[in-house]
Amino acid sequence: MHDHETLESGPSRRDFLQETGAVVAATALAGAATMESPAAELQPGTGGGIGPNAVKITLNVNGRDVQTSIEPRVTLLDALRNYLDVTGCKRVCDRATCGACTVMLDGKVVYACTVLAIEAQGRQIRTAESLYNDGKLDAVPAAFVRADAQQCGFCTPGFVVAMKAVLDANPQAAPAQVEKGLQGNICRCGTYEQMRDAIYALCNTKRGN
Amino acid sequence: MPWPTTRRVIGTRVQRLDGNEKATGRAKYSFDINRPRMLHARILRSPHAHATIKTLDTAAAEKVAGFRAFYLIKKAGAEVFFAGDEIIAVAADTEEHADDCLRAIRVEYNVLAHQVKEADSLRSTTNTTGGAGVTNVNAGGDFTTDNFENAFAGTAATVQADYGVGVISHQCLESHGLVAEWDDKQENLTVWASTQAVPNTAEGLRVHFKMKPGEVKCITNYMGGGFGSKFGPDIQGIAAAELARTTRQAVKLMLDRAEEVTVGGIRPSAFGNVKIGGTKEGRIQAFEVDCYGTGGVSRGATVSFAILPYVYGPAVPNIKRLHRVVRTNIQTARAMRAPNHPQNSILTELAIDDLAARLNVNPMTMRLANLPPDDVAEAKTNPRGYIAQRGSIYRAEIAIIRKMCNWDRDWHVPGAQKGTIKSGMGMALHTWGGGGRGPNPTRVTINANGTVLAQSSSQDLGTAQRTLMAIIIADVLGLQPTDITVTLGDSSFGPSTPSGGSTTAPGTSPAILKAAETARDAFLTALAGRLNVQRNQLSIAPGVVVNAANNQRIPFRDACSQLGVPNVQANADWPTTKELQNSAPLREEWTTRLTNQGVGGVQIAEVKVDTETGIVTCSKFWAVQDCGLIINKLACESQVAGGVIMGLNYALYEECIFDRVTGRQVNADMEFYKLAGIADMPPIQVHMHDMPERGVIGIGEPPTIATAAAVGNAIFNAIGVRVPIAPFTPERVLAALANRRAGNP
Numbered sequence: 032m033h034d035h036e037t038l039e040s041g042p043s044r045r046d047f048l049q050e051t052g053a054v055v056a057a058t059a060l061a062g063a064a065t066m067e068s069p070a071a072e073l074q075p076g077t078g079g080g081i082g083p084n085a086v087k088i089t090l091n092v093n094g095r096d097v098q099t100s101i102e103p104r105v106t107l108l109d110a111l112r113n114y115l116d117v118t119g120c121k122r123v124c125d126r127a128t129c130g131a132c133t134v135m136l137d138g139k140v141v142y143a144c145t146v147l148a149i150e151a152q153g154r155q156i157r158t159a160e161s162l163y164n165d166g167k168l169d170a171v172p173a174a175f176v177r178a179d180a181q182q183c184g185f186c187t188p189g190f191v192v193a194m195k196a197v198l199d200a201n202p203q204a205a206p207a208q209v210e211k212g213l214q215g216n217i218c219r220c221g222t223y224e225q226m227r228d229a230i231y232a233l234c235n236t237k238r239g240n
Numbered sequence: 241m242p243w244p245t246t247r248r249v250i251g252t253r254v255q256r257l258d259g260n261e262k263a264t265g266r267a268k269y270s271f272d273i274n275r276p277r278m279l280h281a282r283i284l285r286s287p288h289a290h291a292t293i294k295t296l297d298t299a300a301a302e303k304v305a306g307f308r309a310f311y312l313i314k315k316a317g318a319e320v321f322f323a324g325d326e327i328i329a330v331a332a333d334t335e336e337h338a339d340d341c342l343r344a345i346r347v348e349y350n351v352l353a354h355q356v357k358e359a360d361s362l363r364s365t366t367n368t369t370g371g372a373g374v375t376n377v378n379a380g381g382d383f384t385t386d387n388f389e390n391a392f393a394g395t396a397a398t399v400q401a402d403y404g405v406g407v408i409s410h411q412c413l414e415s416h417g418l419v420a421e422w423d424d425k426q427e428n429l430t431v432w433a434s435t436q437a438v439p440n441t442a443e444g445l446r447v448h449f450k451m452k453p454g455e456v457k458c459i460t461n462y463m464g465g466g467f468g469s470k471f472g473p474d475i476q477g478i479a480a481a482e483l484a485r486t487t488r489q490a491v492k493l494m495l496d497r498a499e500e501v502t503v504g505g506i507r508p509s510a511f512g513n514v515k516i517g518g519t520k521e522g523r524i525q526a527f528e529v530d531c532y533g534t535g536g537v538s539r540g541a542t543v544s545f546a547i548l549p550y551v552y553g554p555a556v557p558n559i560k561r562l563h564r565v566v567r568t569n570i571q572t573a574r575a576m577r578a579p580n581h582p583q584n585s586i587l588t589e590l591a592i593d594d595l596a597a598r599l600n601v602n603p604m605t606m607r608l609a610n611l612p613p614d615d616v617a618e619a620k621t622n623p624r625g626y627i628a629q630r631g632s633i634y635r636a637e638i639a640i641i642r643k644m645c646n647w648d649r650d651w652h653v654p655g656a657q658k659g660t661i662k663s664g665m666g667m668a669l670h671t672w673g674g675g676g677r678g679p680n681p682t683r684v685t686i687n688a689n690g691t692v693l694a695q696s697s698s699q700d701l702g703t704a705q706r707t708l709m710a711i712i713i714a715d716v717l718g719l720q721p722t723d724i725t726v727t728l729g730d731s732s733f734g735p736s737t738p739s740g741g742s743t744t745a746p747g748t749s750p751a752i753l754k755a756a757e758t759a760r761d762a763f764l765t766a767l768a769g770r771l772n773v774q775r776n777q778l779s780i781a782p783g784v785v786v787n788a789a790n791n792q793r794i795p796f797r798d799a800c801s802q803l804g805v806p807n808v809q810a811n812a813d814w815p816t817t818k819e820l821q822n823s824a825p826l827r828e829e830w831t832t833r834l835t836n837q838g839v840g841g842v843q844i845a846e847v848k849v850d851t852e853t854g855i856v857t858c859s860k861f862w863a864v865q866d867c868g869l870i871i872n873k874l875a876c877e878s879q880v881a882g883g884v885i886m887g888l889n890y891a892l893y894e895e896c897i898f899d900r901v902t903g904r905q906v907n908a909d910m911e912f913y914k915l916a917g918i919a920d921m922p923p924i925q926v927h928m929h930d931m932p933e934r935g936v937i938g939i940g941e942p943p944t945i946a947t948a949a950a951v952g953n954a955i956f957n958a959i960g961v962r963v964p965i966a967p968f969t970p971e972r973v974l975a976a977l978a979n980r981r982a983g984n985p
C-alpha cells in the first residue's frame with residue numbers, strides 16, 4: 032500500500048474504524064484506544080500502568096524538547112496539533128491512508144495519526160516546519176514552490192516531508208524512487224503533474240514525455 | 241480602462257506568493273487555529289438513513305470529564321432523513337473528552353423505511369425523503385423539439401444504450417468547520433472558517449444570531465479545498481458559535497473524515513438511456529434521452545440535464561429529453577466543480593463515440609461535423625463571448641490537440657489491437673460559463689516607505705488568488721509581484737463574491753486593475769506636485785518613475801519617499817448592477833472587454849486496458865483550454881492539470897457506495913473511497929489556448945468536465961466494447977467484456 036513505516040502498537044486504528052457509518056467512526060475514534068489501552072501495556076516498570084488520565088510527556092520536536100500533558104490515547108498527530116500548536120502536519124483521514132500527517136521519526140517517515148504520542152518520546156520528531164530556518168528554505172519545499180506543486184496546500188507539508196525523507200536517505204535517488212516514496216500520500220487538488228516537475232528538478236534530471 | 245496591451249507580468253508564469261508558508265506547514269488554515277482556552281466540539285449524528293428521534297438522554301454525558309455544553313440541533317420527535325443527519329453538538333475541554341461525551345449520549349430512534357439506491361428509489365411507491373410528493377420521484381422537466389416523431393427517419397445508423405455515473409464526494413482535505421470566538425461582552429463574533437465565501441459565512445452567522453452588520457467577522461487566510469461545497473457556516477458552524485457563546489470560550493468544530501464524506505457534499509449521479517442517430521457523414525440527426533439522477537434528499541436543483549446533448553446541442557436538429565429527479569436518503573447534493581457538466585458530458589460523449597463506431601467515422605471527424613456554430617446574432621452584442629465564436633474556438637483547439645497527441649498516427653479503429661493489454665485513445669469537449677461580477681471592492685495603498693498593500697475580502701482556495709492580485713498591481717506599478725503585500729480572506733474589509741463557478745478571477749481582476757491604476761494616478765499626481773512638474777511628465781517604467789521633464793529615472797522606492805504624505809490610497813469596484821443595466825458602454829467595458837463569459841476545451845486520453853484483470857491505466861493525457869486573458873500562466877496550468885486529475889478520479893476510481901440494508905455509506909473514508917496517488921496518474925500535457933482579447937474569464941471548473949468522457953471513450957477505443965457506467969472499475973470492464981463474449985450487443 033505505502034512505504035510508510037507504521038508502528039504496530041496493538042490493534043491498529045484501522046481495524047476498529049472499519050465499522051460502518053459516520054456515527055460509529057465519529058465516536059469510536061478515541062474510544063477504542065482507551066478500551067484497548069495498548070500503550071499502557073507497552074510501558075515497562077510503571078506498576079499500575081499509565082492512564083487513562085493525562086500524563087506528562089516530553090517530545091523532541093524539530094530539535095527542541097517540549098512538554099505537555101496528554102492522555103495515553105492521544106496520537107502523535109493530535110499531540111502536535113492540539114497540545115503543542117505544531118500544525119504543519121494535517122489531520123485528514125486520521126487512519127493511515129492519506130499522508131497529510133506525515134512526519135519524520137528518527138529520520139523515517141510515519142503517519143503521525145497512527146503513532147501514539149507517548150510512543151514518540153525519546154525520538155526525534157521532525158515536521159515540515161523544520162524545513163524553513165533563519166529565512167532559509169530547504170531545497171524540497173523550494174522545488175514545490177518553483178514547480179507550483181501545490182494548490183490548496185493542505186496535503187503539501189505531508190508530501191514535502193515524505194520527499195525530504197527519501198532524498199535524505201538517498202541524495203542520488205532517481206525520480207522514480209522519489210515518486211515511490213510519495214505513494215502513501217494523496218492530493219485532492221491534483222498537483223501530481225507539477226509534483227513530477229519538482230521531483231525531476233530535485234533529481235537534476237530532465238523530464239521527457 | 242482596458243487591459244494593458246503590453247503586459248510585463250500579466251500572463252507570465254508567477255510562483256505563488258504564499259508558497260513557502262504552505263509548503264513548510266507554517267500557513268495557518270482554519271483547522272490549525274488554536275485559541276487560548278479553546279474547547280473542542282463534536283456532533284452526534286443519526287446512524288439511520290430515515291428515522292424519528294424517540295428519546296434523547298444526555299444525563300450521562302453531562303457527567304463525563306471535561307464536558308462543557310450541548311447545542312441541541314434536533315429535538316425528540318424530529319425526523320432525520322439520512323445517516324449522518326445532525327442530532328446534537330457537544331463541547332468539551334479536549335477532543336478526546338468531546339468524543340467521550342458523544343458516546344455517553346443515549347438516543348432511541350423509531351426507524352423508518354429508506355431508499356439509498358437511485359434505481360430502487362425510482363420505483364418507490366412511498367416518499368421516504370420528506371416534503372411533498374407521494375413517491376421519491378419528481379419530474380425534472382421535459383423538452384422536445386418540434387416534429388420529433390420522425391427524428392430518426394433516414395439516419396444511416398442509430399444506437400441506443402444506457403450510460404451513467406454514480407454519486408461522488410467532494411473529499412476536501414481540510415474538512416468543513418470553523419473556530420468560533422466571542423469577545424468578552426458577547427457582542428462580536430469572530431470565526432476562522434474553511435470557506436469559499438468569506439463575507440457570506442459571516443453573514444450567515446450574523447443572520448442566525450440576529451446581530452448587526454459588522455458584528456461577525458470571518459477570517460480565511462488559507463483554505464484546504466472546497467470544490468463547491470463550502471459557501472456558508474453550515475450547521476456545524478452555527479453549532480460551534482452557539483457553543484462558544486454558551487461557554488464563553490473559543491470552540492473548534494471541524495468535521496472528521498467520515499463526517500466530511502457523509503455530510504460535506506456530493507455530486508449528483510446521472511443515468512440515462514440515450515438514443516442517437518446520424519447521417520453517414522457523421523452528422524447527428526437526433527438525440528433522445530430518458531435520464532434520472534439523485535441529489536440526495538434535496539429536490540435536485542443541482543441535477544439538471546437541460547444542457548443535453550452537451551456542447552453539441554445547437555448543432556443537433558432533433559432533441560428529446562425526459563428527466564426525473566430521484567430523491568434518496570443521503571445527504572443533500574452541493575455544487576461540485578462544474579455542476580451538471582461532467583455528468584452531461586458522459587451521457588453525450590460516450591453515445592457519440594458509439595454512433596461514430598457504428599457509422600465507421602473517426603470520432604474527431606464526427607465532432608468536427610457537429611460543432612456548435614458561431615452564433616451570428618450573439619456576435620453583434622458580445623463578439624468576444626464564447627457563443628459568438630464557439631465553433632471557431634473548438635476547431636482551433638482540436639487542430640492543436642490533434643498535433644499534440646499525434647491523433648492521426650496513433651488513433652485506431654475501436655478494438656483493433658490484438659494482445660491482452662490494449663491501448664486506445666478517446667476525446668471529449670466541454671464548455672463552462674465563468675464570467676465575473678461585483679461587488680469586489682479592492683484597495684491599493686502605496687506607502688511612503690515604498691511598500692504596496694493590496695486588500696480585498698476575497699478568498700484564496702488554492703487558486704493563487706493572492707498572487708493574481710499582486711500580478712495585476714505589479715504590472716501597473718512597474719513592480720514585481722513579490723513587492724506587493726496582499727491581505728485577503730477577512731470579511732471586515734467589505735463584500736466580495738463567493739468563489740464558485742470560476743467567477744473569482746473575472747470577478748476580482750477588473751476591480752484590482754482599476755484600483756491599481758487609480759492608485760498609480762494618485763501617486764504620480766502627488767509626486768508631480770512635489771517635484772514641481774506636470775502630471776503628464778511622469779510615467780511608470782519597470783522599477784522606476786520616469787520624469788520626462790529632465791529624463792530622470794527615479795527608483796520606485798525613492799519616489800515613494802518623496803511623496804510627502806504617509807501614503808496614497810485608491811479604492812475601486814465594479815459598477816453597480818444598476819449602473820451596468822443603465823449604461824451600454826459600461827456593460828461593454830466590464831462584461832465583454834475586461835471580462836467575458838464562456839470557454840471551450842478539448843481533452844484526449846490514452847489508456848491501457850488489461851483485458852484479463854480489467855484494470856485501466858491512463859497512460860497519457862492532453863488538454864487544450866482557453867480562459868480568455870491569462871493572468872498567471874503557471875497557476876492556470878496547475879488548475880487545468882488539477883481539473884484533469886479530478887476528472888481521472890471520477891473516471892476510474894471514486895464513488896460513494898451505499899448499503900441498501902443499513903442505508904449508510906460503506907466507504908465514508910479515504911481507504912475504500914479511492915483517490916489516485918501520484919503513481920496512478922499519467923503525464924498531463926496542458927496547452928493554454930491564449931485569447932487575451934476576450935478579457936478574464938475563469939478556469940476552475942472547465943478542465944475537469946470532459947476528462948471522464950475522454951477516458952470512457954479511450955477504453956471503448958482500446959477494447960471495442962463500451963463500459964457504460966463510470967467509474968470504469970476493473971469489475972465493470974470485465975463485466976462489459978464478458979457481456980460481449982456472451983454475444984450480447
Ligand code: FES
Pocket residue numbers: 121122123124125126127128129130131132133142143144145
Ligand atoms: S491523517 Fe494520517 S494518514 Fe491521513
Ligand code: FES
Pocket residue numbers: 181182183184185186187217218219220221222413464465702
Ligand atoms: S494541494 Fe490541495 S490537496 Fe493537495
